[in-house]
Amino acid sequence: MKLNDLKPNVGSSKNGKRVGRGIGSGKGKTCGVGQKGQKARSGVAINGYEGGQMPLYQRLPKRGFTNIFRKQYATVTLARLQEALDSKKLDAKNTIDQETLVAAKIVKKTKHGVRILGTGEITTKITLNVAGATAGAIAAVEKAGGKIDVIAAKEFPARKVKTNTEPKVRKGKKKVSK
Numbered sequence: 001m002k003l004n005d006l007k008p009n010v011g012s013s014k015n016g017k018r019v020g021r022g023i024g025s026g027k028g029k030t031c032g033v034g035q036k037g038q039k040a041r042s043g044v045a046i047n048g049y050e051g052g053q054m055p056l057y058q059r060l061p062k063r064g065f066t067n068i069f070r071k072q073y074a075t076v077t078l079a080r081l082q083e084a085l086d087s088k089k090l091d092a093k094n095t096i097d098q099e100t101l102v103a104a105k106i107v108k109k110t111k112h113g114v115r116i117l118g119t120g121e122i123t124t125k126i127t128l129n130v131a132g133a134t135a136g137a138i139a140a141v142e143k144a145g146g147k148i149d150v151i152a153a154k155e156f157p158a159r160k161v162k163t164n165t166e167p168k169v170r171k172g173k174k175k176v177s178k
Helices: 076-087 098-103 133-142
Strands: 074-078 095-096 112-116 127-130 149-152
Touching: 074 076, 076 133, 095 098, 098 112, 112 127, 112 133, 133 149
Parallel strands: 074 112, 095 127, 127 149
Antiparallel strands: none
């Protein structure tokens, strides 16, 4: 066997489409992309564009409201807390707060604080110092002999609003009256 005898298995490789090789090939002239314009160019994706007609997403009615100032809490269930206590990630003797939960990798990050949810059961007596808790979670922790202290949620500074009370001073040529 020589190098010039080597060839791929039958059907494993295919020749590329040869475009722009004359009218008889079926893929000549415009090469299968139609006439001129934006869609004849490569890399064009016009999502939602309906040829100048009002797009569907603009025709449908809009409902509701999104509060951009809402509080975003990291949530932890009682079952997750009990699991962390059993695996010795948390110490029940110390007060468990937001920083302790982040250090134990129970929550990734606390934007406005941590909120305890009443899902699952807890049997260990613990003291929690968090930004919020459901009524079921408070009842379950108190039933186990523990206590939840709800602190104020972490406040982020308000968005800076540009207030320009000074008049705009233009720099450059001064008008000269004749």
